[in-house]
Amino acid sequence: MLIEDYDVEVFTPPCEPGAERFAARARLKVDISEVLPYLNATLRGAVYNPAAKALTWKKGGHNIAFHAYEIATSNVEDRDAAEKELHGLIALVNRTWERRAEIVPDHSTRQRPTPMAVYNLLPKTNCRQCGQPTCYTFALKLVAAQVKVEDCTPLFDPQHADKLAALQSIIIDAPSIG
Ligand code: SF4
Structure with a gap:
């Protein structure tokens, strides 16, 4: 398993005080940069920036970002959903890493289709x-x-x-x- 230990923080983004939307962030203890090309190959609409070691993705209207030591989601309807989605993203990274031998990694930066x-x-x-x-x-x-x-x-x-x-x-x- 790639990610075994992480800290979760759920919050309301400071740019939206009082907003009914939430964000969540997992601070990781391992560098997940190597899994990003595999996520890029398998996630619909992902946008990978190899230089920044970052991959962004939209799912169900939520804005998701994978960085070397952090995974974040935002624009989520409530705290529980934000935390649950974050745990799901951690599981997705771990599953993708375990399946990496079956996936051709994609190191390119694709444009999200309009x-x-x-x-x-x-x-x-x-x-x-x-x-x-x-x-x-x-x-x-x-x-x-x-x-x-x-x-x-x-x-x-x-x-x-x-x-x-x-x-x-x-x-x-x-x-x-x-
Ligand atoms: S043709 Fe248009 S409206 Fe009909 S099922 Fe496809 S997307 Fe929906």
Whole structure:
């Protein structure tokens, strides 16, 4: 196990006094820099900065950052959820490290796909089969990892095969952190 011991702090960001959102930070006793290229290869929409030894990621509207000795999440709805998510992120790092022999590490810095780039690959019929009111809303949520490509069933029609392949090339399924 890479991370065995860490200190957790849950707080309201000082720039948002009184806000109903929370942040949590785990201070680590080991350097996790070496796992960042493996996370970069497996997390949808992650942005890796090798020079800074930092990787940022958005999941479910939360802003997540991995640094050499720290993992942080912010914009979380309550204290318990923030702490729980942080423990999930620690477990994700440990699982990824244990699976590293199966993963090709990615040392590149990818641009996060924009909602418009994703929207342009959707059927654009606003049919609502995905549960969203419009295709653009679906694109916004897909970029934020709040929905999955598979939720848009019309996209799996053969006529959209090219768009589906293009979308899958820029969207990597997000792993569970629970
Ligand atoms: S199911 Fe697909 S095509 Fe229909 S509204 Fe949702 S994103 Fe658009």
